[in-house]
Amino acid sequence: MSNKMHIKLKVNGKDEEFLAEPRELLIYTLRERLNITGPHIGCETSHCGACTVTIDGKSVKACTMFVAQASGKDITTIEGLGGPDDLHPLQTAFKEHHGLQCGYCTPGMITRAAKLLEENPNPTEDEIRFGMAGNICRCTGYQNIIKSIQAAAAEMNASKEAAE
Amino acid sequence: MIPAAFEYHRPQDMAGVLAVLEEHGDDARVMAGGHSLIPMMKLRMADVPHLIDLQDVGGLSDIEIGDDSIRIGAMVTQAAIIDHDGLASAAPILREAALQIADPQVRYMGTVGGNVANGDPGNDMPGLMQCLDAVFTVVGPDGERDIPARDFYEAAYMTAREDDEVLTRVTIPLPKGGYAYEKQKRKIGDYATAAAAVQIVKEGGTCASAAIAMTNLSDTPVFSETAGAALVGTSVDDAALKAAVAAMLDDIDPTEDNRGPIAFKKHVAGVILRRAIERAWSRA
Numbered sequence: 001m002s003n004k005m006h007i008k009l010k011v012n013g014k015d016e017e018f019l020a021e022p023r024e025l026l027i028y029t030l031r032e033r034l035n036i037t038g039p040h041i042g043c044e045t046s047h048c049g050a051c052t053v054t055i056d057g058k059s060v061k062a063c064t065m066f067v068a069q070a071s072g073k074d075i076t077t078i079e080g081l082g083g084p085d086d087l088h089p090l091q092t093a094f095k096e097h098h099g100l101q102c103g104y105c106t107p108g109m110i111t112r113a114a115k116l117l118e119e120n121p122n123p124t125e126d127e128i129r130f131g132m133a134g135n136i137c138r139c140t141g142y143q144n145i146i147k148s149i150q151a152a153a154a155e156m157n158a159s160k161e162a163a164e
Numbered sequence: 165m166i167p168a169a170f171e172y173h174r175p176q177d178m179a180g181v182l183a184v185l186e187e188h189g190d191d192a193r194v195m196a197g198g199h200s201l202i203p204m205m206k207l208r209m210a211d212v213p214h215l216i217d218l219q220d221v222g223g224l225s226d227i228e229i230g231d232d233s234i235r236i237g238a239m240v241t242q243a244a245i246i247d248h249d250g251l252a253s254a255a256p257i258l259r260e261a262a263l264q265i266a267d268p269q270v271r272y273m274g275t276v277g278g279n280v281a282n283g284d285p286g287n288d289m290p291g292l293m294q295c296l297d298a299v300f301t302v303v304g305p306d307g308e309r310d311i312p313a314r315d316f317y318e319a320a321y322m323t324a325r326e327d328d329e330v331l332t333r334v335t336i337p338l339p340k341g342g343y344a345y346e347k348q349k350r351k352i353g354d355y356a357t358a359a360a361a362v363q364i365v366k367e368g369g370t371c372a373s374a375a376i377a378m379t380n381l382s383d384t385p386v387f388s389e390t391a392g393a394a395l396v397g398t399s400v401d402d403a404a405l406k407a408a409v410a411a412m413l414d415d416i417d418p419t420e421d422n423r424g425p426i427a428f429k430k431h432v433a434g435v436i437l438r439r440a441i442e443r444a445w446s447r448a
């Protein structure tokens with residue numbers, strides 16, 4: 001049964017249009033159709049958060065959304081936050097504070113953390129732990145992830161103040 | 165984990181939703197946030213040849229706080245409940261419970277309507293709504309009807325809603341007194357091993373009324389009228405707490421699964437209910 005639909009997405013500022021079956025999961029659209037491989041597949045069962053992207057201002061597990069649902073929406077992945085030459089403060093902080101080991105969870109962690117800091121620019125450690133509860137890391141033990149997010153928050157707040 | 169193929173519908177209004185339901189009958193199903201339905205479709209435990217996405221249907225995402233009741237649209241997300249300060253002061257148990265559901269990503273997507281309509285005994289909002297004596301409004305080919313939450317759940321995934329009806333809103337009488345939503349889970353983001361929703365009214369040192377509902381301890385949520393009655397007229401002392409817990413244990417019917425054997429679940433249910441009553445009483 002081929003029932004392809006016309007899908008339109010905006011991903012990291014770029015308009016994308018293609019035909020796809022509605023059942024295609026957004027994570028496969030991103031990784032295999034659009035070659036945006038930052039979002040990872042850790043569990044494929046909505047539990048690990050490695051596939052987290054931002055859709056219309058919400059952190060979403062891209063393995064738990066059909067491409068048809070996402071049609072018309074604005075999506076940001078880790079690639080849209082910063083690249084090798086212009087790292088996002090969270091990317092810099094994860095690098096400096098050892099917020100990753102294997103790095104598998106990191107794109108989801110940072111994408112989620114960016115949204116968390118947007119909603120709460122000055123989170124306490126407890127608020128970070130609670131706000132990051134949908135992202136699992138098998139390596140770090142979380143301590144350095146929290147340090148990294150705290151460091152990025154401080155850096156982002158300082159540069160916001162400097163700009164004012 | 166690819167679900168079976170389906171036809172995707174995204175109607176712009178309720179008439180459009182009802183038309184697809186009427187045309188395709190059992191083969192059609194609505195989707196709200198999809199965070200219960202999509203996992204089931206991926207496991208091929210749910211087969212949905214015609215999927216109706218409710219995201220563009222207007223008028224389902226409002227929260228209205230009236231003089232004696234609260235109305236919450238079916239498409240209001242758990243995140244929206246947490247963010248709504250008016251709701252948190254009118255019915256603080258809703259925020260307390262929503263914060264214990266799933267994780268941030270899931271709460272941006274998961275809706276009240278999906279949570280109460282799903283019929284999974286693990287969902288937290290059905291028991292919560294029974295405690296609050298909420299009423300669910302559904303609309304179908306013959307118009308609207310209201311179903312009390314306490315009469316809605318028949319068995320796991322079986323509810324009083326007909327297949328061609330869509331849940332549009334939940335109406336809650338303004339809750340009074342102290343409240344607590346207490347949940348034991350294996351890890352953050354997990355469904356309950358046992359959870360208790362309690363709302364208590366205190367008058368001059370004695371309990372004037374108490375509503376108690378339990379989650380994931382039977383194939384439906386359990387509204388334990390006898391547990392509530394065991395507290396009424398008492399000062400909620402140790403004897404009353406014991407009587408309420410004993411009454412609740414008579415009403416639940418847990419099964420053994422990966423959250424533990426029956427004896428363990430009963431033990432946890434007792435601990436959780438005691439804590440919830442004590443906390444609700446301290447706030448009453």
Ligand SMILES: Cc1cc2nc3c(=O)[nH]c(=O)nc-3n(C[C@H](O)[C@H](O)[C@H](O)COP(=O)(O)OP(=O)(O)OC[C@H]3O[C@@H](n4cnc5c(N)ncnc54)[C@H](O)[C@@H]3O)c2cc1C
Nearest residue numbers: 196197198199200201266274275277278279281287288331
């Ligand atoms: C990792 C994870 C952890 C979770 N943990 C918890 C938890 O701890 N506690 C908890 O309560 N839930 C939990 N959930 C479930 C989550 O809260 C769901 O999102 C919610 O139960 C269903 O809401 P939904 O909007 O996603 O519904 P959907 O998945 O879209 O729908 C669920 C069912 O309800 C039906 N439905 C939806 N809306 C309507 C409507 N308006 N009228 C009629 N029928 C409708 C659908 O047809 C479907 O059968 C978890 C989910 C995940 C993925």
Ligand code: FES
Nearest residue numbers: 042043044049063
């Ligand atoms: S891959 Fe999506 S949550 Fe794990």
Ligand code: FES
Nearest residue numbers: 101103137138139
């Ligand atoms: S760094 Fe390896 S999973 Fe997080």
